[in-house]
Amino acid sequence: MKSETTIRETLMALTTGPVNAYPEVLQALSRPVLYDYDPNFRVFYTSLLRKAAKALDMIDGLPVILQGEPVLALEAVAASALRTDDVMLNLVNGPYSDGFGIWARRYCRAVLELRADFDMIISPDDVRKKLKENPEISVVSVCHHDTPSGTLNPIDEIGKIVHAHGAALIVDTVSSFGGVAVSPGSCCADFFITGPNKCLGCPPGLSLVAISAAGWARMHANPQAPRGSVLSLLDWENVSDPEESFPYTPSVSDLFGMDAALDRYLHEGPERVWARHAATAAAFRAGLAAMGLELWARDPAFAAPTATACKLPPGVDDKVLLARMQQDYGVMLSVGRGATAGKVVRVGHMGPTAYPIYAVPALAALGSALRALGHDVMLGEGLAAAALCMK
Ligand SMILES: *Cc1c(COP(=O)(O)O)cnc(C)c1O
Numbered sequence: 607m608k609s610e611t612t613i614r615e616t617l618m619a620l621t622t623g624p625v626n627a628y629p630e631v632l633q634a635l636s637r638p639v640l641y642d643y644d645p646n647f648r649v650f651y652t653s654l655l656r657k658a659a660k661a662l663d664m665i666d667g668l669p670v671i672l673q674g675e676p677v678l679a680l681e682a683v684a685a686s687a688l689r690t691d692d693v694m695l696n697l698v699n700g701p702y703s704d705g706f707g708i709w710a711r712r713y714c715r716a717v718l719e720l721r722a723d724f725d726m727i728i729s730p731d732d733v734r735k736k737l738k739e740n741p742e743i744s745v746v747s748v749c750h751h752d753t754p755s756g757t758l759n760p761i762d763e764i765g766k767i768v769h770a771h772g773a774a775l776i777v778d779t780v781s782s783f784g785g786v787a788v789s790p791g792s793c794c795a796d797f798f799i800t801g802p803n804k805c806l807g808c809p810p811g812l813s814l815v816a817i818s819a820a821g822w823a824r825m826h827a828n829p830q831a832p833r834g835s836v837l838s839l840l841d842w843e844n845v846s847d848p849e850e851s852f853p854y855t856p857s858v859s860d861l862f863g864m865d866a867a868l869d870r871y872l873h874e875g876p877e878r879v880w881a882r883h884a885a886t887a888a889a890f891r892a893g894l895a896a897m898g899l900e901l902w903a904r905d906p907a908f909a910a911p912t913a914t915a916c917k918l919p920p921g922v923d924d925k926v927l928l929a930r931m932q933q934d935y936g937v938m939l940s941v942g943r944g945a946t947a948g949k950v951v952r953v954g955h956m957g958p959t960a961y962p963i964y965a966v967p968a969l970a971a972l973g974s975a976l977r978a979l980g981h982d983v984m985l986g987e988g989l990a991a992a993a994l995c996m997k
Pocket of ligand 1: 676752778804
């Protein structure tokens with residue numbers, strides 16, 4: 607007989623993405639599927655692009671929607687923006703920024719790195735110095751919130767320095783956009799890569815890329831920029847024109863979901879949305895501190911408002927802890943990835959879970975599981991501290 611393991615239903619996913627989708631997004635996903643050549647679909651698609659441009663606070667132009675999870679967009683930008691004569695500076699302070707270097711090395715002449723410890727942020731002064739020492743740097747890439755470390759880089763400041771140097775800037779804002787104030791204009795990004803599956807509260811499946819005029823010119827001047835490929839950005843340049851056909855069939859249902867998410871974001875008001883992300887992070891962190899647990903970020907000021915990485919207490923195995931929370935309480939959290947694997951447990955404050963009340967179940971599950979594993983934490987103090995932050 608086969609042995610059977612019972613997996614408990616997850617009641618609450620307080621992960622760092624994917625997170626649960628907003629109810630109106632789930633409803634929109636179930637709308638009847640439109641044929642992509644239906645004129646109604648073309649009207650919808652163009653209005654969606656405009657809505658996304660508004661949410662992204664784009665100064666001009668429309669974003670590109672790629673029909674796949676944002677990793678597709680990151681690789682597409684590497685393939686399209688980087689030329690064989692480019693020298694790219696990769697700012698690395700976490701697994702995602704580290705990973706972007708793998709793609710970049712495929713496409714450009716050289717990749718230089720400016721590294722910071724993964725519990726630190728990138729210092730704008732170091733960027734300025736590195737650019738001064740290496741005037742040949744033509745592109746810089748950076749991850750705003752490197753999710754496995756839960757730290758937030760001072761992207762607007764970095765962007766201004768890169769812009770002054772005259773290099774193109776590639777920014778990954780997948781897990782920050784929609785949860786914190788950031789836009790292509792605020793950070794002078796030429797390629798601003800994000801997606802609806804983190805702070806906008808959609809399931810994974812699409813990417814959003816805002817490209818500056820200089821970014822488009824860069825791709826046009828790159829003979830290696832893909833065309834007729836899933837990695838192509840250029841193929842999507844003119845799809846807001848109903849006379850142009852799509853390079854391939856868009857993910858119709860996911861687009862309906864993103865449309866509902868953007869409506870929600872714009873109607874609620876970006877500032878209010880950012881405020882509740884920050885309030886949730888603050889409540890959770892007040893609880894962590896009162897329980898006697900430590901933030902992963904070396905300075906609390908480095909920690910992102912859209913996720914919290916907490917140091918695992920000594921002797922606690924992340925997989926055992928995760929399984930315990932899932933099986934005993936039906937609560938799912940995230941653990942580390944890459945270099946932070948085995949060192950942290952993480953809670954997302956993203957979209958539908960960015961309400962301070964969620965700090966309480968996250969702390970309850972984490973604290974109770976740690977106690978069950980024999981690690982003493984001040985559970986009551988933690989819960990009280992979080993509840994006192996509630997507005
Ligand atoms: C989630 C995320 C992505 C998308 O990658 P997946 O690991 O496939 O979800 C890219 N960059 C960052 C910073 C992310 O948080």
